Amino acid sequence: QKEVEQNSGPLSVPEGAIASLNCTYSDRGSQSFFWYRQYSGKSPELIMSIYSNGDKEDGRFTAQLNKASQYVSLLIRDSQPSDSATYLCAAKARGAQKLVFGQGTRLTINP
Amino acid sequence: SQTIHQWPATLVQPVGSPLSLECTVEGTSNPNLYWYRQAAGRGLQLLFYSVGIGQISSEVPQNLSASRPQDRQFILSSKKLLLSDSGFYLCAWSVDGYTEAFFGQGTRLTVV
Numbered sequence: 001q002k003e004v005e006q007n008s009g010p011l012s013v014p015e016g017a018i019a020s021l022n023c024t025y026s027d028r029g030s031q032s033f034f035w036y037r038q039y040s041g042k043s044p045e046l047i048m049s050i051y052s053n054g055d056k057e058d059g060r061f062t063a064q065l066n067k068a069s070q071y072v073s074l075l076i077r078d079s080q081p082s083d084s085a086t087y088l089c090a091a092k093a094r095g096a097q098k099l100v101f102g103q104g105t106r107l108t109i110n111p
Numbered sequence: 112s113q114t115i116h117q118w119p120a121t122l123v124q125p126v127g128s129p130l131s132l133e134c135t136v137e138g139t140s141n142p143n144l145y146w147y148r149q150a151a152g153r154g155l156q157l158l159f160y161s162v163g164i165g166q167i168s169s170e171v172p173q174n175l176s177a178s179r180p181q182d183r184q185f186i187l188s189s190k191k192l193l194l195s196d197s198g199f200y201l202c203a204w205s206v207d208g209y210t211e212a213f214f215g216q217g218t219r220l221t222v223v
Contacts, residue, residue, distance in 0.1 A: 031209065032209050032210065032211075034211050034212075041219075042216075042217075043201055043214040043215060043216055043217045044155070044201070044214050045214070046211050046212075046213065049210070049211045088154065088155065090212075092208060092209060095208065096208060097143055097160060097162055097168075097208035098145070098157055098160050098168070098170070098208075099145065099157070099203070099205070099212050100157065101147075101154050101155040101157075102154060103153065103154035104154050
């Protein structure tokens with residue numbers, strides 16, 4: 001079982017709609033969770049960090065964490081073509097020091 | 112502010128040749144440092160991480176090694192490259208084992 005799992009997609013969403021990206025993790029000791037965006041040929045860039053159960057909003061992005069169900073999600077409101085990228089979910093376990101990534105979900109926003 | 116430098120951006124090397132990729136971080140002390148590899152169309156595979164000078168943890172047995180000779184310098188090496196070593200190599204840093212990591216620009220390595 002992979003430590004962090006994502007649906008690889010591709011996920012296609014019309015412009016202006018809400019894109020919903022999901023991620024599950026297997027290590028219950030995971031404390032920190034992150035969403036990164038990666039454009040083709042570029043390095044990942046951090047979008048959101050979330051550490052506590054519930055929702056965290058930053059502009060058009062909302063991260064949701066449910067530790068009991070071991071899932072993390074990212075919502076992108078008012079999706080734009082520039083949001084088309086691969087979105088990577090990552091988790092850090094307590095005391096583990098290392099950051100483990102899922103396989104990424106490729107998102108395409110259709111104008 | 113903190114910055115991370117990684118070079119070179121692209122590299123084409125013959126099979127059997129050595130490799131040295133360097134990563135340096137500015138603006139912080141005693142960072143956690145990471146080397147990841149990303150094969151085409153795949154996720155990020157953690158290769159090595161380091162929590163301090165001379166401290167290297169290896170995640171995947173392979174043809175590569177890492178060293179941290181200085182606090183903010185992380186080096187990825189190989190004595191003899193294999194075709195399977197081709198990929199996008201990313202260096203990253205974080206303040207500690209709890210918070211987010213930030214990536215360098217990456218090195219695209221093609222072994223021919």
